[in-house]
Amino acid sequence: MVKLLRSISPTRAIMGRLFLWFWATFIVTALLAIWGSRLFFEDLEIVPIKPREVAALNQVVEHIQNDRFQDAPLRGALERHSRERRARMVAIDISDNRIIPAGGPPLRNEDRDDLLRLVNQTSPIAVKRGAFKILGPVFFERNNTRFALFSVRLEIPDKQTPPILLFLTIALITTIVLSWLFAKSLTNPILRIQSSAKRIASGDWQARVGRASNRQDELGQLSRDFNKMADQLESMWAAQKRLLADVSHELRSPLARLQMALGLAHQQNVDPETLSRVEREANRMEALVGQLLTLSRAEAGEATMEKQMLSLVLNDVFTDANFEAVNKNKQLKIDEIPKKFVVVDGMMICRAVENVLRNAIRHSEFLTHISFSEDAKQWCIHITDDGEGLTVEECERIFSPFYRATLARERESGGVGLGLSIAKAAVELHHGRIIAEPVERGGLQVTLSFPK
Incomplete structure (x- = not known):
């Protein structure tokens, strides 16, 4: 099973790796953009308020106004109830609009502005900007000072709305197509070079890289260099064949003269054993030259079909x-x-x-x-x-x-x-x-x- 998965894995080829890399990059970028836009750049909207949320705020107010906690710092009480309610409690002094948040990072400017706009509401409402939901106000008095209590909660919806699903579908299809086209544009020249190299290795000296050599990037330069190398190899091979044929032809004449000299030597009673050895080597050389000529003719493509x-x-x-x-x-x-x-x-x-x-x-x-x-x-x-x-x-x-x-x-x-x-x-x-x-x-x- 492992071998089967490895054999069909797209990462075994450079095109598959490029495709997966760019596709994953596009998808992650799109998801981060969607999440960021929903979290930071969405407009303020009023959302339905739930009775239990208002009841929870009222319970916090009751605890804060309890005589036992009147002398405790307000910020400490807010922090304790924030941990219990899993929401950040924020109090606003009505007299000077001073914001007293529970512990944690500073409030965003947008959230501070929304809180100050809501402080004059006579009854609790719920608003939402991006993923942040603000609930309030609920009013209470402490040490003769009137405060408005709010709850700020990070609330990411469980379900994506249909426009988001549609956007994700379109983004998925678009990124797949673009990533595939981009990966193909990079790997096609490499595959053409590979194919041409195989053809040259098999003896096809006419093999060249075609359209890829017209590119104005590194792959185009590589293709042009490959074509130059193929031209030089073809030229060297042609020169070798010409040299082989020329040498073979040139050897024919001295061989003929050598055989004539051997004939004359036989007539003059020169050592027969020596002449026999010379004649044997001459015949062998003549056979070699004949085979070289035959090889040259075959490689030159001379045929009568x-x-x-x-x-x-x-x-x-x-x-x-x-x-x-x-x-x-x-x-x-x-x-x-x-x-x-x-x-x-x-x-x-x-x-x-x-x-x-x-x-x-x-x-x-x-x-x-x-x-x-x-x-x-x-x-x-x-x-x-x-x-x-x-x-x-x-x-x-x-x-x-x-x-x-x-x-x-x-x-x-x-x-x-x-x-x-x-x-x-x-x-x-x-x-x-x-x-x-x-x-x-x-x-x-x-x-x-x-x-x-």
Whole structure:
């Protein structure tokens, strides 16, 4: 139950916190304003007087006029009866309008003025200003001086009047709407920056923060700085791809001359073992350059899309892979290829499937399985081996150029670390997705997904 409450708590998000903070501030401010206006700024009004209230005042007068209390200070008698009646007793000397209150804070100017206006009343009445209720006067004599006795009580009504309820309802709705709009205006730019950051992290170098960058506050400046950072990252990535492509092209010429020199050296009976080693390294370098060029082409988005039968596209790849598996005393199991037409670049999709499949055969113990699936949005190729597999962290990194895993898929494989990078670039060229996942029973499954 606690976990459920935490999961739905609005304070888990910055927008929820901002909303609750401003909404609570508005509500508290409104309530204090209402209470203060009722307490200090309402007009004087006459309210019905209750007989028991007049009787209570008369009882106070009787005690004060009692012969036993004639010599006691009047203020002390007022204080004692104030505590008993839970109201502040105030006496006014009729001769000079001198006000004698019971102990406590000084009377407000408004209350003093109201008392002096009521002192000439011939019979008790009750008036109210805000939350203060004044009852009196009741007259008495003490030491040959005539006094008027009043009761001042703080009386907050138990029920709110309908206009106050209406005001509170309107204030509640208004503050909720305004607080939500204000919180949304602050969090929307943050959410856009977050979304753009995720897109850049996934390889979309065109992602930018849109309207939020037009703001003239700190969030707008943050959005503009983010866009500048994205521009620099895109520029650096483009420069890296150009450098990779240029270097690959430039290496082709010296490689060709090296192979020609090797041919001449063979004709001149140079040490065959040395020539064989040089030739092996030259061939390896040529393969690396070829893979770099393929990777550059895929990342540059160069594709020739044609509508083709899927089985015809993959037939040669599977035939060669089966031949390779047999030579390594391993088994390749291929499910029936769906009889469907797909719009693909045949060469690039073959390179993607071939690189993943050869990698799976190389690291499998015995069996490599190829299966297919599809739904309303995409169709997939699943390539599963029964090798040692990879960790989850390695599964996320094996598609990076020149990355080598730390388990069975080590340097003895003989590759250069570009095969899966080419596969990823080729799949993304078709707006698809490639992922690797460990298999529970051991091994690795690579899924190539393509949109319909």
